[in-house]
Amino acid sequence: MTDYSNLLPVSTQWKQSITDFLTEDIPSFDYGGFVVGSEIKNASIYMKSSGIICGIPFIEEVFKQCEINIKWHHKEGEYIKINKGEKKCIGSITGKSKNILQAERVSLNLLSRLSGIASKSNEIITKAREVGYRGIIAGTRKTTPGLRIMEKYAMLVGGCDMHRFDLSSMIMLKDNHIWSTGSITNAINNARKVGGFSIKIEIEVRDLNEAIEAINAGGDIIMLDNFQSNELPIVAKNLKEMFKDKNDKQFLLECSGGLTIDNIGDYLCNDIDIYSTSSIHQGTPIVDYSLKIDK
Incomplete structure (x- = not known):
């Protein structure tokens, strides 16, 4: 599997997006964070439906900003089959209780969305190859504002071409x-x-x-x-x-x-x-x- 994380720029633009997502979710006080406190806890990320794992660099940035450590048990781009009613642990995390819960929704939303795009991209390119097509299957610029770099990245992980990135490309x-x-x-x-x-x-x-x-x-x-x-x-x-x-x-x-x-x-x-x-x-x-x- 190709490591596409090396494509991401060292500039902070996409990292600032992660900061903005966290700020959107906690604009003032974190009342739930007060309830659980700062005790160090372990937690697990479970995959509950079949698909291709995608978004690891972005999730790691969420965890980094929330001061959480993670160990992945599967690689990005890997297809995981999940039978109905089952779930599989794909990552183990450690951090303060409040920080884990602050990171939870942003990280899962991104992971779910990007894995969905990677999975659909892979489904279509696989089908195209099965019927004998040898050319390029590409996405479009009809991406979600604010998520373009992540959604384009997910197309690549799934095996499709990103097409042009923006009006300057x-x-x-x-x-x-x-x-x-x-x-x-x-x-x-x-x-x-x-x-x-x-x-x-x-x-x-x-x-x-x-x-x-x-x-x-x-x-x-x-x-x-x-x-x-x-x-x-x-x-x-x-x-x-x-x-x-x-x-x-x-x-x-x-x-x-x-x-x-x-x-x-x-x-x-x-x-x-x-x-x-x-x-x-x-x-x-x-x-x-x-x-x-x-x-």
């Missing part, structure tokens, strides 16, 4: 950009002026003719947006054949919209290089966890 030109500038060609030319050679340009198209215009104008990635499943293979194949001998017209094809675990067998074709879908991270089920102080 890649130039993506959609219908509103095109309508505002008058044409696909105008939009791409304006983007190239500021993006230079180092930033890729992706452009959304609605039909074969728009795709041809985008490729001729120098688009790097052509997004076939909301095409019907029966249209996609035909349009993709035609585009690849049309430009296969033109070395100055190198591009990738992306499909966005409509991909789910239920229709994946009908939707995928290997002439499409990238399938992007928010179904791996938007509205995904959680993985259930609990924290219990040992008696």
